Amino acid sequence: MIRYLLKQLAYMAATLLAVSFLVFALNEFAPGDVARKILGAYATQEQVDALTAELGLDRPLLVRYVEYLGRVFRGDLGESLIYKAPVADVLWDRLGNTLYLAAIAFAVVVPLSIMLGTLAGMREGSIMDRGISLFGVFVASVPEFAMGVFLASVFAVWLGWLPGTSQLTSGAGWSIASQLVLPVAVMVLYDMGYLVAMIRASMVEVMRQPYVRTAVLKGMSMPRVIFRHALRNAMIAPFTVILLQINYLVAGVVVVETVFAYPGFGRMMLEAALAKDIALIEAGALVAVFIAMLTQFVGDIGYAALDPRIRI
């Protein structure tokens, strides 16, 4: 058990290292760009070269990477170009906003998906199954930006019940809570299609197993069979997938944040990418991968806890 955990942690660290190096290399392979970016298009080549040397960017990639790592470990993530502020400040602020949004969405989407997936999968081919499955396909087929457009058109434009943007400022008279409804709804709907399909498939599989038949022929009522025998088995396969949704909800919300002008982590990454704010991109990518690794790690442990056949 402990050996397994240590192995996983080492693997996580190795992956983090590899990814951070890749991102670093990708962004800083042509160092001239950075100086050029700072000095602007009208600077002469000599000026660019001078600044490159001054910034130490003419030294080998590996050396600079090790230096960068050293700074990261001291908690210095560098300076953001676009926000003109330390990366750490911007990053934690935006990440906080996104985690807030993601937590709400996660809290809604997981129970909802489990409920719908179970209802659909417990009797394959029933009307309920067909209805829920079709609904799942539809919501999973609509990209988040399109879903944003549809929901905003109805609830913001037509009905006027909700704000069209969620900038987390109470300016236009909308409460923070009302500003969160549409982004959360878009995330939940999009994510739910996928989760429901996964859980349904797993449930269908479980309901075909002989041990479910055993339970029925013990004289158990159907709801009891589902709750006592089927559900836990049906959650084993989708469990890791469910946890991976945290990943999507945190890092993949770029689109939703862009649609609703939500000041989150994703939009920050987009802005950083568009403006080539390298320090911010690197730090953001590290955080994103760290979260991904963490969910995977937790997922593995939870998986083993759910299924006694897995020994870690």
Added chain:
Amino acid sequence: MPEPAVIPTLAFDKVTVEYRSRSTVHRALTELSFEVAPGEAYGLVGESGCGKSTAAFAAMRYLGEGAQIAQGSIRFEGVDIGTLRPAELRALRGRRMAMVYQDPMSSLNPVMTIGRQLAEVPLLHGERDRKKAWDRAVALLSEVEIPDPQGIMARYPHELSGGQQQRVVIAMALMTDPTLLILDEPTTGLDVTVEAAVLDLVLRLRQRHNTAVLFISHNLGAVARVCDRVGVLYAGRLVEEGPVHEVFRDPRHSYTRGLLACLPSISARNGRSLVSIPGSMTAEARTTPACAFAPRCELAEDRCRRSSVPLEPIPGSATHRARCLRAGETVVRKILPAPARGSAREMPSALVISKLEKIYEVEGGLLRRRYRVEALKDVSLTVRRGSTLAIVGESGSGKSTIGRILLGLTEADGGAIRFDGIELGRTPLDHRPLDLRRRLQMIFQNPDSTLNPSHTIGFALMRPLRRLRGLSREEAHREAIRLLELVQLPADLMSRRPDRLSGGQKQRVAIARALAAEPSLVVADEPVSALDVSVQAAVVNLLGELQTRSRLSLVFISHDLGLVRHVADDVAVLYRGRVVEYGPVEAVFSPPFHPYTEALLSAVPSVEASARGQTVRLHDPVPIRSPASSTGGCAFAERCPQRISGLCDTTVPARREVAPGHEIACHLIGNAAECDRSRGQPILSEGAN
């Protein structure tokens, strides 16, 4: 026998079950009627697709999606279960009627402890006290003879061996003392020694609890051991019914006669060819108003195909009935002599295996400690040209590993194999010359995976012809058709894909594919174990015939002792990777025995009444992955009923020749002088007369 006044525990009254899908109606049972009296054990036998499992689940009113009882009624203790409301049905299931399933592993919930799964049954049926339910579970676990019942309660199903799992399922069924116990192929998939122990247990429990039993099986021997009466099903119809020993001693329906004749007997090699029933069950057989078996029946007359045939009593017997117009006649079956075998004794050896060794490393336990499992240890065997060596053993004995090493699919870790002067053991597959590949062929176990579903039969046969024998396209085509004829299949199969073939046909194609290479040695790994007994014999006979014709040497790997007795010249009995007994077939099948051989032979359920005599029973084996299995002495010591402690568990017995060519690795045999064999009487003596 049921008296008229007694209400039968279970009664089927002209029950017809149909599966309906969008476009088709598939009939599983046709007007099935039978009764199980209180305390009686009734067996339903038949081959795959005869509807026996449908009958079992119909009795619990648990039929799959789209299935329905189209006609007739099923009464449990006089109550038509078709009329019960869901709550009434639930009160019946698990309480007064309970079921034991095929494949116990998947019938138990993998994420619940055994204890919870057992205790939940009484709790569902009115028991309030959890402690009482728990105690009852422990009591039943000890009743089904599981060691350490308290400990087992906290275990999960995957931590138990197959035999233990089935014992747990049986305990679960008996939790509420049901009046009817339905057993659906309860021993299929279990090793023969474990099967024997489970059948004994069923027999004891049913006598102790006075439970009525409906026993569903394809295994006539198992039914003979457990049941009072038997019904034979064919194509969804009851074709014969009666007291079990009367039916098996004097079968009256052609199908029953055929089925019994198909069984290879372990008690004697009677020099006859194995019998098979021609043809296979077709969809029409289920719906025809006339005799369903007529198309395959050697005795069928015009009237059999025209009119419906009633189930009628046999003259002179009140309880034995058959659905056959010629049931009253005495039929003398033509006995085909076994194909003449040249005496293989003097032939030079084609294959010599010496001191073969194979070690697997297995991860197991909480800490993922690695264990070395000796899959094969010190295996030395010889196959003479044109003869058949049978390798017998239960699951985990390493018998298939030998085959895989011969063919190069696995590499040996030690020892040598000489085949026509070539060292095989350490020649990995990729380094084997084409000619060696050609001369060494294999027939696999699983008809469903032996042929590639994407390729036609023609392709499957022509590819080896072209590759291994270098034939041109036209030559290969002609030769493939000839091979199909050889294995008695029509040439128009050439363009078919395997999914259109029956299991027996696929195995014939597999034989043809092996013969395409014109091999000198063929390894057949359980070639018929997946086939119904009536088809099995035909494939085995074909193999024997072809062997004689082309002077093939054959390594026949099997768990079926009856079959082995028929096909083999020499037999090697394997236990956990070691050869415990080896010699000419007649010598191995008669005393003196290795205790394991003895247990194997006495475990095979036989249809012969006399076979219910003395038996040797073994404990369920310890799972092979566990460290407990790696003791220093005889591999069989832990299960051996005649173990000499201080010797067997510390010293590995050497192989000793007890008669020319007959070797046994056992301390008991070696110390024959000291160890008076009065304890180990020759158990099978009654089987031989």
Added chain:
Amino acid sequence: MTTDTSAAPPRRIPFPRLAPALAGSPAAVTGLCIVGFWVLVALLAPVAAPYDPNQNNLAALADPTPSAAHWLGTDQFGRDILSRIMWGARTVLAIAPIAVAAATLLGAFLGLVAGYLRGWVDAAIARVCDVILSFPVIILYLVILAKFGASALNIVLVIAVTKAPIIFRIVRGVTMELRQREYVSAARMRGESFWYVLAVEILPNIRGPLSVDVCLRLGYTTIAIGVLGFLGIGLPPPDPDWGGMVKESYSLIFVWPHMALFPSLAVSSLVIGFNLLAIGLREGQRRA
């Protein structure tokens, strides 16, 4: 002894004959119709589109809402939305299949090799794929496209690299199971080459699950292309692309919602088409 010549009833058709497999499933028929419709639109765009998709009709700006002249209205630059959607279909239906084909080739190839060989080859490829999969896809898009700029080729490459691991996993799983089959052993014993076994014995039996996944992947790729457009890192303007159209007009949703609605409907319907097709295929394979 006679032969058991009567064939067993048909159970499983190794590769579904498309027509009959699809005909029985309403989902498949609907999906096929939707996808077919968009393919037709894409093919006919040069002839059938009423306007040049990039032509600014300033006169229409007075009232850009749908009218007889502009069935779906115009955008804020006076460009005909119907024409832009039609031309946008060309973009999606050109890039998505190429990207999916690239991902499938790469993923299936690696999956076959890794699943068949196992050992360190498998471990190495699987680990790389795990890393790619654990990386949040959109962040990956952002990092790569921000560095190399947006172009059709880069989009194809990015999608191929991020989708290939998924296909790899599927193919690897099936291959690992198929390599245990006895017919594979038979081929190896015959001395067939590594590539022969992969291509002739294993690949044909993977087509079923692979075809379902290709459909699903097409749907997801359509979404991905839309998202890239919406984020402004898709194809450079002014060429019409559905996601880009939504991006440009979203800020005007309170004034002229139709500008964002129509391209949103277009992209959603195409994805639904692909997904329904995938469901139909899967059902067809299970039934056959």
